[in-house]
Amino acid sequence: MPYNIPVEATLDVIGGKWKVVILCHLDKGDKRTSELRKLMPNITQKMLTQQLRELEDDGMVKRTVYDQVPPKVIYSLTEYGWSFKPILDAMCSWGETHMEANNLE
Amino acid sequence: MPYNIPVEATLDVIGGKWKVVILCHLDKGDKRTSELRKLMPNITQKMLTQQLRELEDDGMVKRTVYDQVPPKVIYSLTEYGWSFKPILDAMCSWGETHMEANNLE
DNA sequence: CCGTATCCTGAGCGATACTG
DNA sequence: CAGTATCGCTCAGGATACGG
Numbered sequence: 011m012p013y014n015i016p017v018e019a020t021l022d023v024i025g026g027k028w029k030v031v032i033l034c035h036l037d038k039g040d041k042r043t044s045e046l047r048k049l050m051p052n053i054t055q056k057m058l059t060q061q062l063r064e065l066e067d068d069g070m071v072k073r074t075v076y077d078q079v080p081p082k083v084i085y086s087l088t089e090y091g092w093s094f095k096p097i098l099d100a101m102c103s104w105g106e107t108h109m110e111a112n113n114l115e
Numbered sequence: 116m117p118y119n120i121p122v123e124a125t126l127d128v129i130g131g132k133w134k135v136v137i138l139c140h141l142d143k144g145d146k147r148t149s150e151l152r153k154l155m156p157n158i159t160q161k162m163l164t165q166q167l168r169e170l171e172d173d174g175m176v177k178r179t180v181y182d183q184v185p186p187k188v189i190y191s192l193t194e195y196g197w198s199f200k201p202i203l204d205a206m207c208s209w210g211e212t213h214m215e216a217n218n219l220e
Numbered sequence: 221c222c223g224t225a226t227c228c229t230g231a232g233c234g235a236t237a238c239t240g
Numbered sequence: 241c242a243g244t245a246t247c248g249c250t251c252a253g254g255a256t257a258c259g260g
Contacts (some may be wrong), residue, residue: 013214014155017139017203020210027233034122043242050119054234059243080241081240097209098122100202105125107198109118132253148222159254164223185221186260 023068024094028053028061033087034102036071037095040086070094130174133158133166138192140198141176145191155210175199176209 012017024030028050035041035049047056062085065071070091076082087095118124129135132157138155140146151163167190167216175196181187192200 013210014157015136015139015207016210016214017207019133019213020206021135023213028128030122031120034120052119054236055243056235056245057233060233075242080240081243083242093212094209097202097205100205101141102120102122103124104199104202105118105121105123108124108128109121159256160223161225161255162253165253180222186223188222 021043023065023070026064026065027059029065029102032058032065033070033091033094034059034098036085036087036091037098040084043083043085044084065091128170128175131166131169133162134170135203135206137163137166137170138175138196138199139203140202141190141192141196145189148190151190170196170201 013075024033031050032046035046041049043058047053047055062071062073066073069088072091073084073090074084074086076084129138136155137151140151145156152158152160155163167176167178171178174193177191177193177196179189179191181189197200
């Protein structure tokens with residue numbers, strides 16, 4: 011199924027409900043699973059894992075497991091994921107402006 | 116329902132299945148409804164209208180009706196919509212790179 | 221040409237409980 | 241702490257037909 015326009019390839023990668031939010035958090039530093047959950051109070055464990063797996067499959071996120079008890083898992087952006095950072099920053103600051111304009115803050 | 120992170124405000128605006136694609140087309144020039152349909156072969160009339168209305172409600176798109184027979188309607192970006200153009204361009208070119216990297220073109 | 225009105229499908233998502 | 245496994249539902253999105 012070829013794309014009708016290249017931007018659809020981008021949407022395929024970031025198209026999940028939580029993916030952009032996850033990427034935004036990771037671009038401010040590597041995070042443990044539990045840290046991501048605190049940053050996203052409304053996400054379930056299932057969705058967090060699922061969205062992270064898909065981002066991993068698309069090469070955006072790297073998963074590092076520390077073999078210890080209790081378990082420790084760190085998520086970080088790959089080089090490919092970092093190439094997306096300019097877009098993330100732009101989306102973030104655009105959102106801030108939007109919120110201010112509507113006195114929603 | 117406050118946002119946990121500002122980027123969610125952005126996602127609220129561009130979160131429909133076709134919205135980013137529509138914005139991409141409009142940022143290359145104003146378009147009639149029928150032109151948009153040709154550019155997006157897989158969208159239905161219903162979805163096209165629906166996504167355009169939501170973009171209109173969010174102040175991203177302007178709808179101009181020419182009172183004639185047969186009807187003619189032109190969609191264009193508002194000033195607010197243009198403020199989103201840098202992100203659109205970035206998403207487009209990122210998508211192109213992504214497609215090339217996967218030999219999908 | 222452009223938009224609306226219905227009806228309906230299904231997959232994305234949530235809730236919950238359980239495992240190493 | 242981190243991840244899996246089910247189950248079930250909502251609702252965004254699709255199909256179709258009609259109307260100005």
